[in-house]
Amino acid sequence: MAESARNAVLAAIERATHQVRDADPAAAHDALTRGYRQRGGASLPECLERLEERLEDYGVRVTRTTADGLPAAVAAWVAERGVQRWVVPPGVPEVWLSSVRGVEAIADDAGPRELDGADAVVTSCAVAVAETGSIVLDAGPGQGRRAATLVPDVHLCVVPASLVVELVPEAVAGLADAVTGGRPLTWISGPSATSDIELVRVAGVHGPRTLAVLLVEDA
Amino acid sequence: MSGASDRVPLPYLREAAVALRDTQQRRNLATATTTIRAKRAAVTAEMPDWEALRVAGAAIKAHTLANLGHYLERLEERVMAAGGHVHWARGAREANDLVRGLVRGTGAREVIKVKSMTTDEIGLNRALAEDGVRAIETDLAELIVQLAGEAPSHILVPAIHKNRAEIRTLFLRAFGIAPSDLSDDPAELAGAARRYLRERFLATGVAVSGANFAVAETGSVCVVESEGNGRMCTTLPHTLISVMGIEKVLPRWRDLEVFLQLLPRSSTAERMNPYTSFWTGVHDGDGPRAFHLVLLDNGRSRTLSDDVGRETLRCIRCSACLNVCPVYERVGGHAYGSVYPGPIGAILNPQLRDVERDEALPYASTLCGACFEVCPVAIDIPRILVELRHRTVERKRERSPLPYGSAEDAAMVGAAKVFARWSRYEAAQRLGRLGQGPFVRDGAIRSLPGPLAGWSAVRDLRALPRQTFREWWRARGAGGGATPGEHEGEARDG
Numbered sequence: 001m002a003e004s005a006r007n008a009v010l011a012a013i014e015r016a017t018h019q020v021r022d023a024d025p026a027a028a029h030d031a032l033t034r035g036y037r038q039r040g041g042a043s044l045p046e047c048l049e050r051l052e053e054r055l056e057d058y059g060v061r062v063t064r065t066t067a068d069g070l071p072a073a074v075a076a077w078v079a080e081r082g083v084q085r086w087v088v089p090p091g092v093p094e095v096w097l098s099s100v101r102g103v104e105a106i107a108d109d110a111g112p113r114e115l116d117g118a119d120a121v122v123t124s125c126a127v128a129v130a131e132t133g134s135i136v137l138d139a140g141p142g143q144g145r146r147a148a149t150l151v152p153d154v155h156l157c158v159v160p161a162s163l164v165v166e167l168v169p170e171a172v173a174g175l176a177d178a179v180t181g182g183r184p185l186t187w188i189s190g191p192s193a194t195s196d197i198e199l200v201r202v203a204g205v206h207g208p209r210t211l212a213v214l215l216v217e218d219a
Numbered sequence: 220m221s222g223a224s225d226r227v228p229l230p231y232l233r234e235a236a237v238a239l240r241d242t243q244q245r246r247n248l249a250t251a252t253t254t255i256r257a258k259r260a261a262v263t264a265e266m267p268d269w270e271a272l273r274v275a276g277a278a279i280k281a282h283t284l285a286n287l288g289h290y291l292e293r294l295e296e297r298v299m300a301a302g303g304h305v306h307w308a309r310g311a312r313e314a315n316d317l318v319r320g321l322v323r324g325t326g327a328r329e330v331i332k333v334k335s336m337t338t339d340e341i342g343l344n345r346a347l348a349e350d351g352v353r354a355i356e357t358d359l360a361e362l363i364v365q366l367a368g369e370a371p372s373h374i375l376v377p378a379i380h381k382n383r384a385e386i387r388t389l390f391l392r393a394f395g396i397a398p399s400d401l402s403d404d405p406a407e408l409a410g411a412a413r414r415y416l417r418e419r420f421l422a423t424g425v426a427v428s429g430a431n432f433a434v435a436e437t438g439s440v441c442v443v444e445s446e447g448n449g450r451m452c453t454t455l456p457h458t459l460i461s462v463m464g465i466e467k468v469l470p471r472w473r474d475l476e477v478f479l480q481l482l483p484r485s486s487t488a489e490r491m492n493p494y495t496s497f498w499t500g501v502h503d504g505d506g507p508r509a510f511h512l513v514l515l516d517n518g519r520s521r522t523l524s525d526d527v528g529r530e531t532l533r534c535i536r537c538s539a540c541l542n543v544c545p546v547y548e549r550v551g552g553h554a555y556g557s558v559y560p561g562p563i564g565a566i567l568n569p570q571l572r573d574v575e576r577d578e579a580l581p582y583a584s585t586l587c588g589a590c591f592e593v594c595p596v597a598i599d600i601p602r603i604l605v606e607l608r609h610r611t612v613e614r615k616r617e618r619s620p621l622p623y624g625s626a627e628d629a630a631m632v633g634a635a636k637v638f639a640r641w642s643r644y645e646a647a648q649r650l651g652r653l654g655q656g657p658f659v660r661d662g663a664i665r666s667l668p669g670p671l672a673g674w675s676a677v678r679d680l681r682a683l684p685r686q687t688f689r690e691w692w693r694a695r696g697a698g699g700g701a702t703p704g705e706h707e708g709e710a711r712d713g
Contacts, residue, residue, distance in 0.1 A: 006307040009465065012520035013288040020529075025286040029470050032278050035271035036477070054490060109504060112421045112455055132483075132491035145505040146454040146496075150447065172476035179437050179472050182301050184498045184506065187479075189491035192447035196360035196376060197383055197405040198247075199254050205359060205409050206416065207447025207494060 040131070040166025047130040047166050048215060051159075054133025058190025059203050060211045067219045070158070074122070075099035077156060077212060087121040087148045091141025096158060097122070108148035115151035121208075122156045123149055126178065126185075128164045129171045134189040135159065135213070136171060138178035146184055155188075155208040160219035231579040232677050234554035244380045244551050251379045252542045258488035259539060259593065266484070275477045277597040280533035283470055284523060290435040290468045291514065297438025301500020303510040314515050315346035318427065318460055321511055322352055325458050327425040333442060333452045334358035335429025336374065336536060337462050337515060339558040343427065354427065355419055357448035359412050366393045372552030372560065374538035375486050380551055383408065416448070426452035426507075430463040431535070432478060433512070436471040439499045440512065443482060445492050453496050459507040464515050466523075466532040478535065481595035486537035518571035527603050531566050533596040538563075540590035540600060546583050555580060562590035566603045569611075578614070581607035626670050645689070652683050 022028035042050065052062045065073040078086075078100050088097065089108035106118050124142035125135045135157055137143040149155055165171050175185060192207030203209060229237075238244065263269050283290055295305045308314035322330060330347065332338065332354050344354040344365075356365045360378040364371050366389045371377030378386070383403040390408060391398055394415050401411055428449065432441040440461055442449040453459055469475065483492040501510050522528035541547045541561030552560035556576065557568045565584055569577040581604045590600040612627070619625040637647045658664045659682040667675040686694075 005309050005313060008309055009307050009514070009516045009520060010288050010291070012516065013291070013465070013523060016520055016524035017285055017287060020285045021289070022282075022286055025282075025289050025470070028282060028286070032275065032282060034275050034477075036268040036275055036480075057490075058493075116417075116421060129491075132480075134491045139502070139505065146450065147506075150450045150454060168480050169476035172473060172479070176472055179434070179439055179497065179499070182437075182499045182502070184502050185439075185496070186450065187491070187495035188493065189489075190493050192445070193493050194359045194409055194446045195487065196358075196363070196378055197386055197408055199251050199376065199379075200405040202406045202409040205413055205446035205448070206357070206420065206451050 036169070037167055038169045040170065042130070042166045044161060044164070047164050048161055048217065050166075051128055051130040051133060051164055052215065054130065055190065055211075055213055058133055058193075058211075060133070060190055060213055062213045062215055064215050064217055066217055070096055070214065070216055070219075071099040073214055074156075074158075075101070077214070078103055078120075081120065081154060083119045083154075085118050087115060087118050087144065087152055089121075089123060089142060089144030089148055091143070092122060092124060093142070108144040110148075112147060112151055115147055118152040120154040120156060121149055121152045122158070124158055124160075125163060127171045127174050128159050129168055130164055130166045132168060132189060134168075134171070134187050136175060137186045137188065138175060139183040139185075140178065146186060149186065149188075150207055153204075153208055154210040154212070155191075156212045156214065157188075158214045158216060160216045162219060229556075230576060231554055231556060231583055234556060235550040235583070236677065238550045238554045241551070243382070245549060247380055247382050248548055248551055251373075251376060252548050255488055255542045259485065259542065262484045262488050262490055266480075269484075272477055272480055273595055273597050276481045276535075276595055277533060279469065279474050279477060280535075280596050281529065283468060284466060284529045284532055286470075287465065287468070287523065290470055291465055293435040294433055294438060294468050295514075297435065298440075298500055298510075298512050299438075301438045303438070303500035303512055306511060306513045308513055308515050308517070310517050311341035311515075314341050314462060314513055314517070315343055317513055318343060318462065319346055319350055319352075321458070321460055322347065322425055323350060325425050327352065327423070327458075329353045329355060329419070329423055330425045330427050331355050331357050331419055331423045331452050331456065332361075332426070333428040333444065333449045334361045334377070335427070335462065336371075336558050337429045337464050338427060339371065340464075341462070341515065341517065343462070355416075355423070357416055357420070357446075357452060358444075359409060359446060359448075362412060362416070363389060366390075370553060371558060373541060374536055374560070374563075375541075376538075380553075420448075420451040420455055424456050425458045425460070426456040428452055428459065428461045430461050430467055430512075431482070432475065433463060433468050434470075434472050434475070435468050437499055439472070439497045441475070441495065441497050443479075443492055443495050445487065445494065447494055450494050450496055453498060454506050457507055458509045458511075460511045460513065462513045462515055464517070465519050466534075482535055482537055485535075485539040485593065485595040518573065521573070522570040527606050528570050530598055531563075531570055531603060533598055534563050534567065535596060536563075537595055539593040539595065543589040543593050545585060545587065545589075550583070555583070562600045562604075563598070566598075566600055566607060569607050578611045581605075581611065630670075645687075648683060648687055652685070655682055 055062050085104040088105040126138035127136045191203045191211045192205050193203050194205045195201050298305050306317050347354050356362045363378040373379040387403040390411050430440050431443040483489050540563050544562050547561040555564045559567045565580040584604050586601045588601050615625045637643045662682050664680040
């Protein structure tokens with residue numbers, strides 16, 4: 001029965017489109033006009049500034065730091081938030097956390113209930129988009145399983161400046177290998193939010209209610 | 220869903236008449252649509268290449284739909300290669316039976332759901348309930364309308380017709396919270412929903428979602444959302460079932476660079492929505508262990524057979540057309556009698572469903588063109604509305620037992636004769652003045668008898684004046700001298 005439904009749908013599509021479909025869809029797709037911006041023209045400092053501004057627009061706290069200052073910045077953030085247990089996925093560089101003391105680390109493959117008991121999660125990212133204030137996780141090193149960046153209430157993301165691009169098409173191009181390789185992607189633009197009640201934006205419905213970004217200017 | 224949402228909607232015109240009297244809904248809608256219109260205008264204006272993105276979006280969709288069979292077969296192949304299962308459904312019943320079977324196989328008594336118009340379209344929640352399976356809507360707005368026993372009234376903000384006080388009342392009852400513990404502050408209301416749903420996310424093994432996009436080249440499926448309930452549902456359960464209309468496929472990964480820009484700015488009027496998830500089949504040790512993709516036809520392949528239908532199917536369900544529509548703003552979503560309301564619903568439903576009830580929908584428009592202007596994939600909705608009106612007229616003509624076509628045709632032929640000669644026109648005015656007497660109240664005709672009753676049921680007509688301008692002009696030339704103002708006053712009194 002499943003097979004017959006498949007054939008019936010495909011046959012109906014064929015009847016509907018046989019006069020308009022392309023002999024070579026790949027070539028026709030290549031020929032589509034893309035008149036929009038593919039590459040941005042902003043300098044790196046301009047990109048960082050825009051990323052910071054757009055993230056703050058979503059209610060994200062952005063702290064600028066340097067590679068040398070990062071361990072102290074992470075430790076200061078942990079102390080300020082009072083983090084006691086957090087999720088540290090494999091691949092987060094040890095040096096980032098080298099100044100953090102007395103915080104219990106939970107593996108990112110913990111069950112959902114254990115993740116629910118964590119105060120925070122710390123990750124890296126694959127790419128960040130200045131124009132839209134977006135951070136993308138592609139399950140690469142230091143980014144964790146998807147549940148690990150979802151269940152804890154606070155997400156601290158370290159964004160090296162070298163991973164910041166200006167436009168969405170630049171980020172999409174950079175993620176092609178991850179997607180082709182079958183890795184899951186999560187695009188994050190600010191904390192979880194809803195505008196379902198009278199269109200009032202409320203931060204924090206089901207995902208982390210707080211997203212904090214440490215922007216590393218020389219990394 | 221239960222209760223009111225199961226009720227068969229009345230024809231559009233009757234529903235609209237009821238909705239127009241709901242002043243609370245009209246206030247809520249006016250506030251919401253006005254706010255979002257202004258925000259959308261701002262975030263699209265800041266993009267120097269917005270028009271180029273629209274053109275590219277339209278071209279990619281048109282290309283995909285022309286080659287839909289090719290891309291669906293590729294998608295199927297890629298999803299299966301990545302460890303997922305692909306199922307095909309010709310109609311709503313077949314899709315529901317498929318999902319019911321899959322859920323039964325897991326033994327689950329509850330499933331969590333991400334807001335999905337496609338599963339609303341096929342009535343999946345009701346079908347699951349027949350097996351005693353409870354479907355829990357996890358999108359805040361969908362949860363609100365589910366608790367109210369209603370149907371969504373807006374594509375993007377399904378509870379747009381409810382204000383905070385009404386929502387608080389629903390939550391107090393459903394979550395068993397004491398009135399003193401919950402105010403009507405939106406943040407507090409959202410917090411109550413978070414606590415209620417968190418336990419379900421952690422404990423439920425099966426999730427059902429829709430899909431915003433799927434990539435034929437890679438087999439990746441995409442859900443675009445704000446609250447994180449989409450991430451919860453596509454990540455935590457062991458089994459994920461996604462129901463997707465066949466028109467949602469895109470050829471290549473690269474095409475997302477266009478749609479990830481068009482969709483959020485057009486729908487929530489944000490530069491980017493908070494969360495967008497992509498997954499490809501199953502991922503070892505990360506997320507569901509079983510993934511099922513159900514590809515739904517349900518009238519889409521039939522719609523695909525002409526250019527008007529293919530253009531309609533470009534829709535990415537952003538809801539920008541609803542927010543700019545003067546008709547939608549006044550009647551709200553329920554009057555359209557479908558999960559697809561507003562201008563897009565007025566062209567999508569009559570083609571997807573092919574039922575007589577939807578014949579009135581293409582008339583639910585002033586043809587002002589605002590919907591076309593904001594559509595991110597440049598669907599020329601006004602042109603399609605006119606074409607569908609034409610089809611309705613043709614069908615009525617075929618159904619009519621009268622030799623000259625429908626009663627409307629006869630009236631039009633008569634009107635053409637009357638308007639062709641001034642003498643006939645003036646005679647008709649004099650006749651009308653005599654004949655209208657019993658139907659005029661307060662200077663307006665609100666209902667007419669016989670074959671005209673249907674026409675006047677939704678239109679108020681100003682009564683014919685006691686003296687027309689031309690009569691006044693002639694009388695004036697002949698030394699009459701009354702001013703028009705006096706006559707207008709008389710007409711109003713009549």
